[in-house]
Amino acid sequence: MLYRDRPIQERARRIHELGFQVEIWDWTRHDLTALARTGAVYSSMTGYIRGSLTDEDGAAALLRTAQQSVQAAARLGCPRLNLHGTGLNEAGLPVQPVTGEPNGPMWIAACRTLTRLAELGERAGLTFTLENLNTAVDHPGVPFARAADTLALVAAVNRPAMRMNLDLYHAQIGEGNLIALLRRAHGLDLIGEIQVADVPGRCEPGTGEINYPAIARALTDLGYDGTVAMEAWAAEDSDLALERFRSAFAPVTFSTATHGGFS
Secondary structure, three states: OOOOOOOHHHHHHHHHHOOOEEEOOOHHHOOHHHHHHOOOOEEEEEOOOOOEOOOHHHHHHHHHHHHHHHHHHHHHOOOEEEEOOEOEOOOOOEOOOOOOOOOHHHHHHHHHHHHHHHHHHHHHOOEEEEEOOOOOOOOOOOOOOOHHHHHHHHHHHOOOOEEEEEEHHHHHHHOOOHHHHHHHHHHOOOEEEEEEOOOOOOEOOOOOOOOHHHHHHHHHHHOOOOEEEEOOEOOOOHHHHHHHHHHHOOOOEEEEEOOOOOO
């Protein structure tokens, strides 16, 4: 999402030079050997190629391509693989949209599939993270999109290799009350990563309505020592966006997402 006028390897190298870790989306689009040669530290990438949590065929595809993603993550030394309720196309829309609320069988299928993914993660020594999304602006039709649903699924699985990727941009659009949400998720020890962007516009902290310095203080008070990742477009230029991100989250660890795809 940053330095979009440069090849992906140059984006990763520049972000690394500025002292950040790097996140990528769809790893199948890139030369993993070239990315590894940049010297960048990769903190997260998409953990599947296709599939969904809501039905048997979709779950089989999700598990099969998650195994491929585990192998790709090993090539980059990447410790986290990110998931959604269903596969997304290049516009960020669900390949298999769900109308209305997920029903009981969908919840059962999702818990079963996420448990199997957690087992895969434990064997591979990495963590799968399930990300909340918003359906009002970016991802209509995605099942289990709300932070409350994502949190409930991760709590039900209750395995160390399955955690929540708590995206505060999506949560602000979908639910709000961000600090209370952080406190609840942290209190349950279910956060694998926190992602940030401002609302509206999905640009860096300080460009919209979310009080990210207050979020940073809340995280410090909670004793959160995990990753905060900026998954945002640059409002002006990428160097300035990263500086604004660093300023907002100086008390905590951070990394940044680098480029296209949608999550």
